[in-house]
Amino acid sequence: MGQEAAERRTGGVRWLVLVYKIPAEPTRLRAGVWRKIKGLGAIYLQNSVAALPESASAERALRLLRNEILEMGGTASLLTAGALGGGPEIEEQFNAARDDEYEEIVDRCEDFLGQIEKEYRAEHFTYAELEENDEDLVKLRNWLAKVVARDVLGASGQTAAQTALERCAKVLDEYAARVYAEEGEGR
Incomplete structure (x- = not known):
């Protein structure tokens, strides 16, 4: 006991x-x-x-x-x-640290979406641009995986970060389709 x-x-x-x-x-x-x-x-x-x-x-x-x-x-x-x-306060501090990390990921996702939007405005629909943006998405995914792995107490910001990352993946898929269409026209 x-x-x-x-x-x-x-x-x-x-x-x-x-x-x-x-x-x-x-x-x-x-x-x-x-x-x-x-x-x-x-x-x-x-x-x-x-x-x-x-x-x-x-x-x-x-x-x-x-x-x-x-x-x-x-x-x-x-x-x-x-x-x-003070146990609850320590747990809150730990969760707040994870939430800060999740918030930073959400901010970086916004930057990512802004970069894709910039590619559309500049009409940059090349495999090189797609590859660069794909690498950025992989980095975001890896970063989120690291934060989730250390989020053992279940901080509240995880859902927002995952949703933001899913949005990035969807927008990148749409951009990729446009790149494929543009590159296909040049043949």
Whole structure:
């Protein structure tokens, strides 16, 4: 009953918490660690205290990062924790970070649609333009897949990002049909 009671008390979300200190110089080390932590989707609870929902993949990534910090002459501890207080706020912070990522994807989808519209206005209906736009759509899809993979608590912005990406795919399909028609006429 002890473990069950603890899970009920903490809402069931267990966290991996990385507490670290990096030498002040060179500053690139600090920036590199920050980028890696953000890339994992972790949130900062305080300066140099980052958290991720517990999972095997998150643990592997944070253990590797801990070793990197130690190798650069810093200190780092990796803990598992359940929130005794403030759990909902931590979950909200984590979901807000995912929603920010989803919102950025939606913004990039708008940029993508604007680029396709620009191709129509300029009457650029070539395979080269299609290939470039197709590559951009693949990047958007891959980015969304990464965010969805780390969205283990179910942030609300996922649907809007998926809808925006579906719209991009539909518009690109329409553009591709136009490219095929234009390229076919030149033969």
